[in-house]
Every structure is written in structure tokens, then in C-alpha cells.
Amino acid sequence: MRKLAVVSGYATVDYPVRLAAPLSGAQTATVEALGRDGWPRPGGAALYASLRLAAAGHRAKAFVGLGDDANGALYLSACGAGNVEVEAFACDSQTHTPWCMLLYHDDGSYTCLLDRGEMDGGSLTQAQRQVLAHTDLVCIAAGPATRTAALLDNISARSIVAWIAKRDSVSYPQWLNERLAQRADLIFCNTSERAMVDSARLGDTRAGQWIIETRGADGVVLEGNSSRIELSSAAVRVRDATGAGDTFAGEVLAALLAGSSDIEAAARRGIDAARALLLTRAY
Template sequence: MVNKVAVIGYASIDFPAVLDGFFSGDRTVMIKQRPADAFPRPGGCPLYVARPIAGKGIDVSIVTWVGADHHGELFTSWTEGDGVGVDAIATIEPGNTPVCFMIYQQDGSCGCLFDPGMLGRETLTDRQKEVISAADLLCVTVGPPGIAGEALDLIDGDCKVAWVMKNDPLSYPIELRAALAARADYIFCNRQERKWVDEGLAAIPGHRQPVIVETAGGEAVKAERDGSTVRVDVEPLSFDDASGAGDTLAGGCLAALLAGESDLRTVVGSGIDAAASLLRERSYG
């Protein structure tokens, strides 16, 4: 039985905006839309994964780092308000919380202006180590690669591991991908990221068959377990800002699995519902 979940990775404060045109140097472009009630808003993969899990009443904490600034205080407050444990959020002093300006252009393309803040100075605190060691499920998302490896060494053999993949070679160097492939019970990726997952699994002696959930934008979600495959259709939705949808889908799937759901189609459906709910709730003015 899973009683405690730890989700590790980067935090950020996000400022999303939809442009009425295209951005280039030496000109002003009007913002057509921005969130009416969440500008800025908390971001980062761990929180998106953790929210659906907390929504099912499961004890989940995020292991992350913020700066000693107002944005760090906001992130922690928002996270706690979502029912997610915050005692493994470490504050780095002096330091600024990472900030991301997410600029969606008229054609739907997105550019990010990212201030990494204090990134690169993270270490695991004693409390963070305690939270990781006590976890029945460790979920690894985009974060400091060395610390993710350290986290894998802290958990015991009975701890389940989830890997939320991203096409980010800095956060997921080949050594970490191999370690996660050897340990993960649940893997979440998109179609473009699947190659890295398969390469990691192929390098493992023996034949591991974790649950793999693969997304493909608005196409059906594919899930595999023990040689069987299911595909679950995605409800067509119109939206400008899909940030966090894939991580939320992973969190929704994990919430169903942690609640004891064994039917793979139902598990994937729970993830799709969580992601769709996120997109519907976004209010742009």
C-alpha cells in the first residue's frame, strides 16, 4: 500500500501570455490574452504532477528549491493551498526563484524567456532526504540530474518509481536515463521522447516491462503493460496554453494507480480527465 509520495524536480514562477502577432526585435506586439486570475502562476513539473495526487487525498510532497524572495514565498503558499506537502521545499539563500515568461505567438508556437535564478546550487537538505527515504512512491521529473540519482539511492527496494520524461539532455543525461530505466515502474513520455525511453530499457540486462504511457498531442494516448497495448482517445479541446498538461496527465494516472486501479484504460482515462480539467479551468482575459 502506498501511503507517501515524493515528487522531485524544479520549481518556477510562470508568466504566460498569448500574442496578437509575432515577437521580434525593435517592435512592440500587443498581448491578446493572459490569465485573468493567475498571472503569475506556480509552475514546474513537480507541482503539476502532485496536484491530481493530492486531489485524491493521497499524502504527496514535492522536493524542490526556491529562492529567498517573494516569488519563493508565493510558490510555497500556492503549493500548500493545493494540498501538496511543502516541508521538502528548500529555500536557497541568497537566491532568486526561477522565473519563466511563456510567450505564445499567433501561430501557436511558444517561446520561453527563462531566468534560472539559483539553479545549479541545489543540494538535498536533511528534511528532503527524510521525505524521499520515507516515500512509497518516488516520482522523478525534470530537475538537477545529480540529485535525482542521489534520490534513487535513498529509497528502499520496495519503493515504486515513476519517471516523467522530458526531452532535456541536461536534466536527463544518459547515465540518469539508464538508472531510471532500470528502476522505474511507471514511465510517462510523449511520442518524440519515446526513443530515449526505449534506448534506456534496451540497455538493461533481462527484460523489464514497466507501465509506459505515451502521449501524442491531440491524438490517442497509448499505454503499454506486460506486452499489451491500449489506446484511449483524447477529447478535442481548443486552448492556447497547454503548459503542464502532460505532467498533469501523469499525475492523474498515478493517482488512479495509487488508489488501486488496475485497468489500464481506466488509469489512462483518469490522466486524460485531469489534463482536460486543467486546460478547461484556465481563464484568459
């Protein structure tokens, strides 16, 4: 059955690069542009997750902020190609579409330089509130904190809520993390974000809540309902892993939204979807 999913977050246009050497002090640094599928390219968790939900046949609606500019047009084009609907905030000459410079290092770590672009407004339109009142799933990724709080205020009690965590104290201050941890049915994080999630949960173990921790080549750990499940994943050599975790989350949510009650099977689908994305960037 086709369900309605809302995914919120930044609508970024991404510029992934590989650094030839660590940065220190005043210097000119040599970089390598990454991304065979376009550079720059539309990105952000809201897009990657929405694309997987739409590909599974669900109605995916991205709640994002856009400017009336070339990057906004590029983002909208990607959404249209992937059958993702857009409920845009701002989208006028007073704002610009967010963009992100992703600096990948040889040790596998990365630095995210984010121009948030849009105004940090928290108000929702009446139409957006009505969408939230009738949606089956709300997936919250990093975005303006006041807007995320407004979303939480308007989500139907019957909706499944997922939280894609990120180490970004502007988008996710502690007070908001605690609200998200209290409401979310599923929390997606990676190993570096797990401490943030645990801190937000304040030691509480909510019945029915699943923590889904991705560990790169070391697989995925599912924790919830007094259960712990470890899943393996095959390594893929890539310099640019942008969107893999968000693709994984979107595919897991697509399976659960379709009626699956098997979290392990849903996670395996997510692993396969993330691997498929990474294989397009393998070297």
C-alpha cells in the same frame, strides 16, 4: 488508503504568453499574456502532479528548490492551498526561485525559457533521505541533474518510481536518462519526447514497465507488458496548455497509488483531469 508520494522538480513561477508572429532577428515582438487564473502563476511538473495526488487524498510532498523571495512565497501559497507539503532546498537570500517564460506559437508549438534559479546542488538532508526511505511513490520531473541522481541513490527498493520526461538536456543528460529508464516503473512522455525515452531504454523492454505517451488531441498510448492500448481524448481549444501533461500524470499516479491495477482506467482518469484543467482555459 492514504499513501505518501514525493514529487521532485523545479518550482517555477510561469509567465505564459502567445506570440503574435514568429521571432527573427532584432525586433520588438507583440505578445499576449495568457492565464485567466493568475499571471504569473505557480507551476512546474512537481506542483501540477502533486496537486492531483493531494486532491485524491494522498499525502503529497514536493521536493523543490526555492529562493527566499516573492516568487517563492507565491509558490508556497499555492502548495498550501492545494494541501501539498514542501521539502524545500536552498530557500535563502543567496538563491532565487526559478521562473519560466512560455512562448506559445499559433501552430501549437511552444518555446520554454527557463531561469533555473537555484543552485544545482545534489546533496540531501538526513530528513529528506528518511522521507525517501519510507515513501510509497517517487515521481521525478525535470530538475537539477545532480539532485535527481541523489534522489535515485536514496529511493527505497519498494517504492513505485515514475519519470516525467522532458526535452531538457541540462536536467536530463543521457547518463541520467539511462538511470531513470532502468529504474522507472512508469514513464510519461509526449510524442516529441518519445525518441529520448526510447534512446534511454537502450532497446531494453523491462518487465512491468509502462510507457505512457500523450498525443494531445490524438489521445494517449499505453505500452507495456507486451500490450499496446490506445485511448481517445476530446480536443479542447486552448492557447495555453501548460501543466496538462503533468496533471494527467499526477492523476494516473493517484489512481495507481490507491491500489488500482487497471492502467487503462487510471489513464482515463488522467485524461479527464487534464481536460478539466484545459477547460478552465478554453476559448
